[in-house]
Amino acid sequence: MAMLPLVLHWFFIEWYSGKKSSSALFQHITALFECSMAAIITLLVSDPVGVLHIRSCRVLMLSDWYTMLYNPSPDYITTVHCTHEAVYPLYTIVFIYYAFCLVLMMLLRPLLVKKIACGLGKSDRFKSIYAALYFFPILTVLQAVGGGLLYYAFPYMILVLSLVTLAVYMSASEIENCYDLLVRKKRLIVLFSHWLLHAYGIISISRVDKLEQDLPLLALVPTPALFYLFTAKFTEPSRILSEGANGH
Numbered sequence: 126m127a128m129l130p131l132v133l134h135w136f137f138i139e140w141y142s143g144k145k146s147s148s149a150l151f152q153h154i155t156a157l158f159e160c161s162m163a164a165i166i167t168l169l170v171s172d173p174v175g176v177l178h179i180r181s182c183r184v185l186m187l188s189d190w191y192t193m194l195y196n197p198s199p200d201y202i203t204t205v206h207c208t209h210e211a212v213y214p215l216y217t218i219v220f221i222y223y224a225f226c227l228v229l230m231m232l233l234r235p236l237l238v239k240k241i242a243c244g245l246g247k248s249d250r251f252k253s254i255y256a257a258l259y260f261f262p263i264l265t266v267l268q269a270v271g272g273g274l275l276y277y278a279f280p281y282m283i284l285v286l287s288l289v290t291l292a293v294y295m296s297a298s299e300i301e302n303c304y305d306l307l308v309r310k311k312r313l314i315v316l317f318s319h320w321l322l323h324a325y326g327i328i329s330i331s332r333v334d335k336l337e338q339d340l341p342l343l344a345l346v347p348t349p350a351l352f353y354l355f356t357a358k359f360t361e362p363s364r365i366l367s368e369g370a371n372g373h
Contacts, residue, residue: 126219126268126275128325130226130261131160135318137256149311152253155237156230163225170221171214184212190273215276219268227261230254280329287322288349294319295350301357320346 134156142149171179188195192208199205210216234254268275275282294315300306306316323346331339 126264126272126279127160127164127222128322129264130223130257131156132322133260133264134160134253134257137253137260141252141256151237152234155233159229159233160226163222163229166225167218167222171218179214179218181215182211182213184215184276187273187277190216190276212276216268216272219272220265223261223265223268227257230257280326283322283329284326287319287326291316291319291349292353295353295357300354302354306354316350320350323349 135153138149138152138156142152165177168177168179169175173180182189184190189211192211193206196204196206196208231254235251238251238254295306298305298312300312306312324343327342327346328340331342
């Protein structure tokens with residue numbers, strides 16, 4: 126949940142920056158700075174205050190995330206709202222982090238975009254910021270409703286989504302070989318970012334007591350990209366259509 130704002134920031138910055146804009150890199154760096162500072166500040170204000178670690182209650186079961194559903198009802202008449210956060214602070218810390226992300230974005234990003242986004246029209250400069258004003262409430266609702274489910278499923282979701290988005294990006298960018306990948310630095314940055322997500326998903330799934338058995342799976346991180354590059358030429362639509370027209 127902490128990585129999602131950064132990933133979405135980068136996505137929308139890339140989406141709205143335009144091919145000729147020179148401001149995308151600076152916006153990417155600013156988004157990374159915003160999220161990093163928000164994370165540090167969130168840790169510093171959490172218990173214990175002033176240090177970069179937290180005290181957390183151990184999660185035992187899914188119901189620990191939804192204690193509000195277990196408020197007692199004496200005599201089945203009046204519900205007593207007395208439950209507390211059983212997984213403190215894993216549930217509320219995300220909301221605090223999002224608040225700091227939003228404040229830092231509104232303080233830093235408009236000034237940066239106004240100064241350096243000269244390659245975009247006035248109406249397009251702030252679209253990545255407007256997008257954040259939409260996805261932050263969505264992420265907040267997602268955490269509030271599905272925090273417990275995400276806690277158990279996020280490693281598998283990261284692996285699947287990172288594989289899908291990498292395939293979509295390489296297809297949309299018409300990357301068919303290694304040269305197409307190396308010709309632009311931006312493509313390498315996107316590739317390495319996806320590899321980091323792959324690695325993070327694998328590490329999240331790994332068993333703490335058997336790391337020596339699971340960590341070698343990190344060698345599989347480049348496999349999806351290599352598989353795509355080796356097989357892209359066999360699925361080129363123009364080739365398939367031409368072979369079909371020739372009766373092959």
